Amino acid sequence: MYTDGVTEAMDAEKKLFSEERLTVFFEKMDCGTPEVMVDNTVQVVKDYEGTEQADDITVLALKYLREPATAEGFSEALTVKNDIRAIDTVNQVFTSLAEKHHISRDVCRKVNLVFDELLSNIITYAYDDENEHEIDIKIDLTEERLTVTISDDGVPFNPYASAVPDTALSIEKREMGGLGVHLVRSVMDEVSYKRRIDRNVVTLVKLRNA
Amino acid sequence: MEINIRQKNDFTVVELIGNFDTRTAIDVQSELTALIEKGNKRLVINMETVEYISSSGLRVLLYTAKQLIAATGELRLCCLNDTVQEVFSISGFNTILNVYGTEAEALTG
Numbered sequence: 001m002y003t004d005g006v007t008e009a010m011d012a013e014k015k016l017f018s019e020e021r022l023t024v025f026f027e028k029m030d031c032g033t034p035e036v037m038v039d040n041t042v043q044v045v046k047d048y049e050g051t052e053q054a055d056d057i058t059v060l061a062l063k064y065l066r067e068p069a070t071a072e073g074f075s076e077a078l079t080v081k082n083d084i085r086a087i088d089t090v091n092q093v094f095t096s097l098a099e100k101h102h103i104s105r106d107v108c109r110k111v112n113l114v115f116d117e118l119l120s121n122i123i124t125y126a127y128d129d130e131n132e133h134e135i136d137i138k139i140d141l142t143e144e145r146l147t148v149t150i151s152d153d154g155v156p157f158n159p160y161a162s163a164v165p166d167t168a169l170s171i172e173k174r175e176m177g178g179l180g181v182h183l184v185r186s187v188m189d190e191v192s193y194k195r196r197i198d199r200n201v202v203t204l205v206k207l208r209n210a
Numbered sequence: 211m212e213i214n215i216r217q218k219n220d221f222t223v224v225e226l227i228g229n230f231d232t233r234t235a236i237d238v239q240s241e242l243t244a245l246i247e248k249g250n251k252r253l254v255i256n257m258e259t260v261e262y263i264s265s266s267g268l269r270v271l272l273y274t275a276k277q278l279i280a281a282t283g284e285l286r287l288c289c290l291n292d293t294v295q296e297v298f299s300i301s302g303f304n305t306i307l308n309v310y311g312t313e314a315e316a317l318t319g
Binding site for chain 2: 084106109110113116117168171172180183187
């Protein structure tokens, strides 16, 4: 990136340094650090211009640092309708990704369980109309962690706000309320909920070597 | 979900093949209720090929166990994989249901 003082710098005969000359210079230059590229560019323009500098000479070079290599990572997004059959679709997609990327069988089953609990909650309770809605799912895998994000445009609902069930009761007294979310919270390493504008966003993390 | 039923010793063995979740819980529930209504009061549910169980599946097991207690029958479970066992312990189901390692143990225990 540069200001027009670079390309419009003139030599003693009032000829412009010009974009063409700059391009040729870049093509010939050894690309070292950004500092070296900037210093070399400023120097060549100053040399061209001679003693009299007509305008500012400003040059900025950026080095693009790529994302750290994630040989076994991936990012996958899918959108499903608020139909109970969507759970099977999501779980099939996830299971084949898990096999492909060597996610352990145990983690795969737990994520399948989480999808079943959370998607069935959304599909059954989140909508106060009969319309078709879209549920967005994002799956991110790095070497360290698996992150799943589920977002829906249903009524505001924080699944983690519900009470933890008493799992020590006798069979006669046991009721089922709250068990699904309790399972989700227990099998995952991190869970969070956000209401983002008009969507519920649930994020779940499973550490791969925990 | 495939449900295989066979008689062995004094028990009716119910073999579940597939995941025991929201989608399949209704089928399992109606199959088990039908068995109990026909007078099968001693059930062994073999979960060897059940990859995971969600709260919908747990609900069916709890309901069935309660039905069988009321009918002076018995529910036994066997062959849970590690993940299903973990779900049983998180939910406390390992203390309210009878779980066996193998089908043979469930039939003789």
